[in-house]
Amino acid sequence: MEVARLNSLVDEGWDEAVRLMQDLISVYPHYDNHDGLQRAASLIQAYLARGEVEHQLQEYTNAEINSHPLYVDVKEFGSTFNKDGVRLKQNVLSFVDGAAPGRTLILNGHFDVDCVSTPERWSRPNGWRLADISNGRLHGRGASDMLGGLCAEMLITRILRQVRDNWRGRLITAAVCDEEVGGNSTLRTLIWLSENGYVDEITEALIAEPSDRMASDESLGFFHVKAAASRQSLHMGVAQRSNSALYDIVQLVDAYPHLINMACKDVGQTSAHLKVRHNWGVISGGQDPAIPFGNIQLEGCIFLPEEVDHRAFQAALLKRIQEATGGVATAEFSAFHFPGAKSATGRLLPTLLALPKRDGGIPPVSGGLFPSPCDARLFKHFSIPVTIYGPGSLKQAHSIDEWVDLEEVKAYSKQCLGGIWSFLHD
Numbered sequence: 001m002e003v004a005r006l007n008s009l010v011d012e013g014w015d016e017a018v019r020l021m022q023d024l025i026s027v028y029p030h031y032d033n034h035d036g037l038q039r040a041a042s043l044i045q046a047y048l049a050r051g052e053v054e055h056q057l058q059e060y061t062n063a064e065i066n067s068h069p070l071y072v073d074v075k076e077f078g079s080t081f082n083k084d085g086v087r088l089k090q091n092v093l094s095f096v097d098g099a100a101p102g103r104t105l106i107l108n109g110h111f112d113v114d115c116v117s118t119p120e121r122w123s124r125p126n127g128w129r130l131a132d133i134s135n136g137r138l139h140g141r142g143a144s145d146m147l148g149g150l151c152a153e154m155l156i157t158r159i160l161r162q163v164r165d166n167w168r169g170r171l172i173t174a175a176v177c178d179e180e181v182g183g184n185s186t187l188r189t190l191i192w193l194s195e196n197g198y199v200d201e202i203t204e205a206l207i208a209e210p211s212d213r214m215a216s217d218e219s220l221g222f223f224h225v226k227a228a229a230s231r232q233s234l235h236m237g238v239a240q241r242s243n244s245a246l247y248d249i250v251q252l253v254d255a256y257p258h259l260i261n262m263a264c265k266d267v268g269q270t271s272a273h274l275k276v277r278h279n280w281g282v283i284s285g286g287q288d289p290a291i292p293f294g295n296i297q298l299e300g301c302i303f304l305p306e307e308v309d310h311r312a313f314q315a316a317l318l319k320r321i322q323e324a325t326g327g328v329a330t331a332e333f334s335a336f337h338f339p340g341a342k343s344a345t346g347r348l349l350p351t352l353l354a355l356p357k358r359d360g361g362i363p364p365v366s367g368g369l370f371p372s373p374c375d376a377r378l379f380k381h382f383s384i385p386v387t388i389y390g391p392g393s394l395k396q397a398h399s400i401d402e403w404v405d406l407e408e409v410k411a412y413s414k415q416c417l418g419g420i421w422s423f424l425h426d
Contacts, residue, residue, distance in 0.1 A: 102169030149208025214367025346385025
């Protein structure tokens, strides 16, 4: 089939795909909004049904999979998730078979979005769910991460259903509900696909996370860190700097990049610190503004590449923190963690990178490392080569006034469809 014909099918289905993006944003499918998650699953089902795509709603609880070695116990990430093990969850899976047997490609994307913790900072009241379009940008929580990429996958799925007599193999599209809180939804999906015979040695996957149009085969792991400092606080004007735990925490934060570098050296990965990312995101402590911090706590995350032995790294870093602060500041890693992943070489990634420039877009470039955690590690466990490639930017993900450029999503849809078309003819 000619490239022009594939592009025209994207154009024909584009308006409906944009409406799906807007509808998903408007229901705000965040972890604490169970109704929004269910409505999002229904919207995706309805979109697939209108395209006559075979699909199923899979309901489950994490209690069904919590014995799996890759299961992430999200209760360790905060009290919000105390009942996570018994919550009813929903994934949507679709299946399209081509004209003859061939390769299997899994398109993976999540419809859950991050929370809006500072609504007052958005430019428009309720802006995270208005799904308004201005200057070609669609605004709202999840627009970039990753409802744009997910809806592009849905559009591609409907197009391939429409022309299924012209390619071979199988397309499976997995819209999952829990990527933002550990990825257990993709784990459950892969367990089900494996147990039901949908995974073989020529199965590959594409995750449409926002990648700035770079195609990657490596992602980072996620490790939740808690740090604390304690001092003997004194009353008001008699207090000295040494009575405030704040200064100990400031010392730790200032030294943290160096301590991470040293920990990498300690475990024999001197250059790995170039891949390591870290953030501090929560600070708490103190009760009286007239009395210095007697106790102060920080929570943050470290994102490690796969080649770093995370257990050895954690032990080395904790030792470095102990030495650097004289034991005044302490740190620990919670049970909410998972490793990074470097995927096996598949055929989809080089196919995408070899694409010529097409109408409406520029081919992806090799990004090397996707600088964030995602569900790639789960596909690796099931021996499925995975490519991370999607529209939007991580700079917009989880941000105030989050947005995605619609022309970019459209161009991505055409470029990605072209790559998938070649992959399914290889």
